[in-house]
Amino acid sequence: MSLELLSVLIMGFGKRLLTLRKEKGLTQQGLSDKSGVHVVQIRRYENDAAQPSLEVIRKLSIALGVTADALVFNDTERGPEDQQLKLQFEAVSKLDTKEREAIKTMIDGVLLMHDAKQYTSRTSN
Numbered sequence: 001m002s003l004e005l006l007s008v009l010i011m012g013f014g015k016r017l018l019t020l021r022k023e024k025g026l027t028q029q030g031l032s033d034k035s036g037v038h039v040v041q042i043r044r045y046e047n048d049a050a051q052p053s054l055e056v057i058r059k060l061s062i063a064l065g066v067t068a069d070a071l072v073f074n075d076t077e078r079g080p081e082d083q084q085l086k087l088q089f090e091a092v093s094k095l096d097t098k099e100r101e102a103i104k105t106m107i108d109g110v111l112l113m114h115d116a117k118q119y120t121s122r123t124s125n
Contacts, residue, residue: 014048016071020064035063070122 021031021042032039037052037059044050052060059069080086092103108111 012074012117013052013071014046015024016074017042017060020066020070024064027063031060031063037063 009030021028024031026034029039031037032042037044037056041050041052045052045056057068058073061071063122064071079090092100095103
């Protein structure tokens with residue numbers, strides 16, 4: 001990974017951490033107390049002076065009550081790139097539980113068929 005890409009990732013993390021901490025009404029010391037991560041490290045993460053380990057991301061996400069994805073990814077970095085598919089997933093999220101389960105079952109079936117086709121083509125070659 002290039003240093004430039006790494007610095008963008010780190011910079012994004014620090015800003016997201018700062019924003020989420022403030023949204024939760026926590027001081028840096030408060031987040032430190034909840035997460036067990038030293039306050040100096042939290043300060044370094046927010047100032048983009050350090051990159052957290054996976055274990056630290058886990059501790060911070062638990063303390064903030066958010067997913068690790070919320071700390072690591074921008075809103076536009078997750079989910080389908082296809083705009084039509086994105087709109088369809090948004091519509092599915094508004095369905096009732098039984099209807100969502102039916103959609104999940106259909107998607108699982110299509111993915112299984114795809115995997116079987118890939119496996120079959122690999123083994124026949």
